[in-house]
Structure formats: C-alpha cells, structure tokens
Amino acid sequence: MTTQDTLAHIYNQLSKQYGPQHWWPGDTAFEIAVGAILTQNTNWTNVEKAINNIKHAKALDPHRLHSITTEELEDLIRPAGYYRVKTKRLKNFLSWLIENSDGQLENLTSHNTFALREDLLSINGIGPETADSILLYALNRPIFVVDTYTARMATRHGLIEPPFDYHELQDLFQSNLPQDTQLFNEYHALIVRIGKNFCKPKPKCKTCPLNKHPHVIDCDL
DNA sequence: GACCAGGCACATC
DNA sequence: GATGTGCATGGT
Numbered sequence: 001m002t003t004q005d006t007l008a009h010i011y012n013q014l015s016k017q018y019g020p021q022h023w024w025p026g027d028t029a030f031e032i033a034v035g036a037i038l039t040q041n042t043n044w045t046n047v048e049k050a051i052n053n054i055k056h057a058k059a060l061d062p063h064r065l066h067s068i069t070t071e072e073l074e075d076l077i078r079p080a081g082y083y084r085v086k087t088k089r090l091k092n093f094l095s096w097l098i099e100n101s102d103g104q105l106e107n108l109t110s111h112n113t114f115a116l117r118e119d120l121l122s123i124n125g126i127g128p129e130t131a132d133s134i135l136l137y138a139l140n141r142p143i144f145v146v147d148t149y150t151a152r153m154a155t156r157h158g159l160i161e162p163p164f165d166y167h168e169l170q171d172l173f174q175s176n177l178p179q180d181t182q183l184f185n186e187y188h189a190l191i192v193r194i195g196k197n198f199c200k201p202k203p204k205c206k207t208c209p210l211n212k213h214p215h216v217i218d219c220d221l
Numbered sequence: 222g223a224c225c226a227g228g229c230a231c232a233t234c
Numbered sequence: 235g236a237t238g239t240g241c242a243t244g245g246t
Contacts, residue, residue: 042242043244044227079243081243082240083241085240085241125229127230130227133227225244226243226244226245228241229241231238231240232237233239234237
C-alpha cells in the first residue's frame with residue numbers, strides 16, 4: 001500500500017465512523033484565531049470557558065481586546081491556563097492584526113498563503129501549529145495542521161520514521177493528499193477526535209501489539 | 222493525587 | 235543543534 005493509499009484509507013475509515021466534525025468551533029475567523037492561541041497545550045473545554053468570558057465581557061473584537069488592560073485580559077482567559085503567557089501572545093497577535101489588516105482577518109484574503117504563514121510565524125507566541133490552524137480554519141487555506149496526535153498516528157502506521165520535524169510530517173500529508181481545504185479541515189479534526197481515544201497506549205487493548213503501538217483503525221478500546 | 226490537554230519560547234549544554 | 239524546562243487551569 002502506498003502512502004497515498006494509506007492516508008486515503010485512514011481518512012475514509014475515520015470519516016465513515018465519525019462523520020463530519022464541523023471544525024473549527026467558532027462563529028467568526030477572529031474567534032477561531034483567538035481559540036487557536038488559547039488551545040495551545042490545553043483542553044478545548046477550558047478554552048471554551050475563556051472564550052465565553054471574553055464574549056460576556058463584550059470583548060471578542062480585535063480592537064476591544066487590544067485595548068483592555070493586561071490584568072483584565074488575564075482575568076478573562078484564566079480558565080484556559082498559562083494565562084500570563086497567553087495574554088502576551090494574544091496581545092502580540094492583536095498588534096500584528098491591527099497593524100496589518102486594521103483588525104480584520106477578512107482583509108487578508110488577497111495575501112499569499114506562504115507569505116502570510118511567515119508573517120504569522122514571526123509573531124512571538126505563534127508557532128507552526130497555531131499559524132497553520134489560523135491559515136486552515138480561519139482563512140480557509142489548504143494547509144495541513146500537524147499536532148502531537150498526528151505524529152503518533154503517522155509513526156504507528158509506519159508512515160514516517162522518527163526523528164522528524166513538524167514540516168517533514170506536514171509535507172507527508174500535503175504531498176500525498178489532494179490540496180483540498182475541506183479535506184484538510186476534516187482530516188485534522190478527525191485525528192484530534194480519535195487521538196483522545198486511540199493514540200495513547202491502552203493497557204487493556206488486545207489489538208495493540210505489545211500495547212505500545214495502537215493503530216487508529218484497528219484499536220477500538 | 223497523578224496525569225493529561227488541539228504548543229511555544231527560552232535557557233543551557 | 236539537541237535537550238530540558240516553565241508556563242497553569244480544570245476534568246478524569
């Protein structure tokens with residue numbers, strides 16, 4: 001089975017079993033971008049609390065969020081954890097957004113995807129996964145988002161041999177799948193969905209060889 | 222009470 | 235260049 005076939009097979013199986021994931025949860029591009037920063041190494045339910053706090057404060061707006069004090073913002077996003085660093089990261093992003101597009105992500109639609117990616121990566125606190133999440137889910141660019149679950153899945157299916165870095169893994173997916181924004185959207189969402197259940201070794205799972213290399217498709221504990 | 226969750230930057234060697 | 239560490243809350 002070629003890499004292309006394997007990636008297509010995994011996607012088809014996951015899609016059949018779990019259906020559309022309706023990602024990203026969020027009503028606007030701006031909300032998605034804020035969520036992308038807040039969810040760094042953090043459970044989404046905690047992020048939801050933080051976003052709800054921002055909404056209730058009527059501050060889910062680039063200029064409003066930029067203008068509130070550090071202490072106020074820290075207080076609003078506290079449930080998402082790492083609230084001090086994330087406040088700095090949000091402020092950095094907001095400064096960039098206001099500087100580059102008057103606070104409107106929609107104003108960036110004419111920008112080249114890779115230039116935009118480099119721009120996002122230049123912001124302190126925006127790394128590859130956060131930048132790619134914004135590009136894919138807020139700006140609808142055909143960029144594959146890679147995370148720790150993706151790394152586990154790809155390794156355990158023998159699709160890539162460690163050590164590898166973010167971009168090697170990303171290239172694996174982007175080179176072996178159609179460059180389709182909606183496909184990339186669903187695929188990453190499905191990997192995150194399944195990652196919670198299957199990607200960690202489960203002691204009781206008989207299907208996992210040596211309980212060390214559970215497969216996404218086969219292991220259904 | 223330990224462990225985990227949709228990373229990232231920075232210090233140190 | 236590789237490896238280690240701080241950041242923090244809330245659910246299981």
